[in-house]
Amino acid sequence: MLKIMELRHHTIKFIRDWMNAQGFWEIETPMLMKSTPEGARDYLVPSRVHPGEFYALPQSPQQLKQLLMVAGIDRYFQIARCMRDEDLRADRQPEFTQLDVEMSFVEQEDVLQTIEDLMTALVPAVTPHKRIRSPFPRMTYHESVERYGSDKPDLRYGLELVNVGDLVKDSQFNVFTAALTKGGKVQTIRLPGCASYTRKQIDELQEVAKIGGAKGMAWMAIEANGTVRSPIAKFFTPEQLQALQSAADADPGDLLVFVADKPAVVAASLDKVRREMGKRLKLVDKDEIVFGWVVDFPMFEWNEESQSWDAMHHPFCMVNPEDVEKLLHNDLEGVRAASYDLVANGYELASGSIRIHDREIQQRIFDRLPYSPEEIQQRFGHMLDAFEYGAPPHGGIAPGVDRLIMILADTDNIRDVIAFPKTQKAEDVMMNAPSAIDDVLLNDVHLSINKSIKSSKE
Ligand code: ASP
Numbered sequence: 001m002l003k004i005m006e007l008r009h010h011t012i013k014f015i016r017d018w019m020n021a022q023g024f025w026e027i028e029t030p031m032l033m034k035s036t037p038e039g040a041r042d043y044l045v046p047s048r049v050h051p052g053e054f055y056a057l058p059q060s061p062q063q064l065k066q067l068l069m070v071a072g073i074d075r076y077f078q079i080a081r082c083m084r085d086e087d088l089r090a091d092r093q094p095e096f097t098q099l100d101v102e103m104s105f106v107e108q109e110d111v112l113q114t115i116e117d118l119m120t121a122l123v124p125a126v127t128p129h130k131r132i133r134s135p136f137p138r139m140t141y142h143e144s145v146e147r148y149g150s151d152k153p154d155l156r157y158g159l160e161l162v163n164v165g166d167l168v169k170d171s172q173f174n175v176f177t178a179a180l181t182k183g184g185k186v187q188t189i190r191l192p193g194c195a196s197y198t199r200k201q202i203d204e205l206q207e208v209a210k211i212g213g214a215k216g217m218a219w220m221a222i223e224a225n226g227t228v229r230s231p232i233a234k235f236f237t238p239e240q241l242q243a244l245q246s247a248a249d250a251d252p253g254d255l256l257v258f259v260a261d262k263p264a265v266v267a268a269s270l271d272k273v274r275r276e277m278g279k280r281l282k283l284v285d286k287d288e289i290v291f292g293w294v295v296d297f298p299m300f301e302w303n304e305e306s307q308s309w310d311a312m313h314h315p316f317c318m319v320n321p322e323d324v325e326k327l328l329h330n331d332l333e334g335v336r337a338a339s340y341d342l343v344a345n346g347y348e349l350a351s352g353s354i355r356i357h358d359r360e361i362q363q364r365i366f367d368r369l370p371y372s373p374e375e376i377q378q379r380f381g382h383m384l385d386a387f388e389y390g391a392p393p394h395g396g397i398a399p400g401v402d403r404l405i406m407i408l409a410d411t412d413n414i415r416d417v418i419a420f421p422k423t424q425k426a427e428d429v430m431m432n433a434p435s436a437i438d439d440v441l442l443n444d445v446h447l448s449i450n451k452s453i454k455s456s457k458e
Contacts, residue, residue: 004409004417010126011405012079015099018118024075024101029064031081035379036063038314040084043094046445057083060398062314063383065102066355069394070386076102079401085426091347091403091414094426101352102396108338108354111395112138112293115342115350119291127408131288136342140296149187149271151297154346155290157283159274161187161267164258167243173235175218179260186260189270190248191277194255195221195229202255208276209259212269218258222250275346284345286410291344296320299327299337300368308370313339315365316383317353318395332368342399345407352397359387 016026035042038059045055058064060082068076080100088094103111116136123132137155144151147160165186168176176186191197197205202219209217220230220241228241236244248256259269278284299319300309309332311317317337319327326335339353356362362384366376376384405417415421422428442448 001416004405004411005419007126007409008405008417011122011408012401014122014125015079015118018121019077022075022114024077025073027068027073027076027078029058029061029078029080031057033058033064036060038062038084039310040086043083043085046447048445051446059084060098061100062316065100065396066316066383066394067386069102069104070389070391074104088422088424088426090412091406093402093414093418094422096414097401098398099401100396100398102394104392104394106393106395108295108340108395111352111354111397112340115397115399116291123289123408129287130408133290136291136293138293138295141294141298142296144294145267149267149269149274151294151341152343152346152348153292154275154278154284155292155343156285156288156345157278159189159191159277159283161189161270161274162248163187164244164247167240167247168236171236171240173232175216176260184261185263185266186258187266187270188244188248188256188258189274189277190250191255191257192281193253195223195253197221197255205257205273205276208272209257209269212272213265214259214261214269217269217273218260220244220256222252222254222256224252226252289344289407291342291349293340294343295340296336297339297341299335300332306370309368311365311369313337313351313353315369316355316362318356319361319365327364327368330368338395340397342397347403347407349403350397350399352395354393354395357387357391357393359384362387
């Protein structure tokens with residue numbers, strides 16, 4: 001842990017010096033502020049001076065950094081603490097650190113190039129034994145999901161997904177044809193040299209696919225003599241079998257695994273299989289970091305629970321000019337945002353976008369989201385007002401510092417790279433936080449605890 005803390009120190013020091021050399025100013029923004037929509041729940045702080053009112057801890061300084069641009073600051077950065085009350089995972093903590101960046105009078109290319117240059121300089125400086133590939137490959141969100149089943153693909157190896165819907169639509173295999181008729185997809189991955197997998201090994205892999213939501217996983221082993229061993233082979237003509245092998249570039253000795261379902265389920269399931277096989281087939285070299293840019297994210301995503309459209313990144317992203325017509329006609333499905341992610345070794349390392357700097361367009365985006373006019377005014381009135389003063393075009397990004405250190409330090413648990421991390425249940429077990437507080441303190445902030453609530457520590 002000492003070594004990792006030392007690496008963290010050197011990394012942050014390098015970032016500060018590098019940003020300074022590029023003309024960025026480091027500016028601190030408040031922790032006690034107002035809710036900003038980054039898609040998580042806010043941590044709240046009750047106000048003593050204003051009974052019944054609360055501050056929100058920042059999920060990110062998003063709105064503040066945009067306001068700094070309006071105020072005339074050309075280039076801003078901050079090693080910013082962000083707080084999000086959401087379910088924790090191996091790469092997620094309730095409080096984390098971002099290298100928060102915003103630049104005025106820039107286009108997408110300027111932001112991507114700045115961060116690409118930073119990473120290219122940083123990695124060899126703090127971890128000389130690591131190798132990176134330059135330039136960072138770029139692909140659209142749709143391409144990434146189509147080829148890797150994920151918008152944060154591990155680009156250290158291939159194992160790409162192949163769409164075989166057209167080749168199987170006339171087969172006798174009902175599972176495939178039914179999925180296609182319902183608007184679904186059939187995709188396969190070629191697993192080199194895995195034709196000898198036993199039934200048990202295939203069943204294990206099927207369990208991995210199921211974590212992604214698949215109900216099952218079909219397979220075909222291409223034997224050394226070219227024949228196909230598979231419980232489903234009988235549903236396909238020899239020509240169809242041949243076409244499948246060619247599409248997947250399969251050689252004797254390979255195993256093809258298939259998932260047929262709704263597109264999102266196929267992607268999530270084959271992403272799981274792909275990541276598992278990357279490890280099993282030892283396709284990753286732990287001393288290599290492969291970065292990549294995923295661009296053109298959708299502006300909106302449909303929220304099944306609330307039956308409404310949400311902003312996929314956040315509502316401040318500029319809409320792709322080619323899709324403005326769609327936005328105006330309320331055809332939100334295909335509207336792309338000028339937003340981008342930096343991925344590295346299968347992690348989402350940064351998200352950012354070119355921002356809206358025009359009051360009219362910002363208002364239109366808010367109007368499409370599930371906010372009432374009063375709520376828009378109450379939550380974002382200050383942004384809309386600021387844009388009245390002539391906001392410069394601006395854009396930014398926020399690489400996650402903890403995830404970056406995880407990759408540099410070869411660990412897959414974010415808790416390893418944070419001093420005093422929280423447990424999976426968001427507890428600090430050393431200090432015993434969170435904990436109940438005195439009635440006097442509660443009184444001060446005008447709160448009382450519902451008596452039916454028992455502390456988890458009792
Ligand atoms: N505020 C964004 C986030 O925390 C990053 C950005 O758009 O700059 O993901």
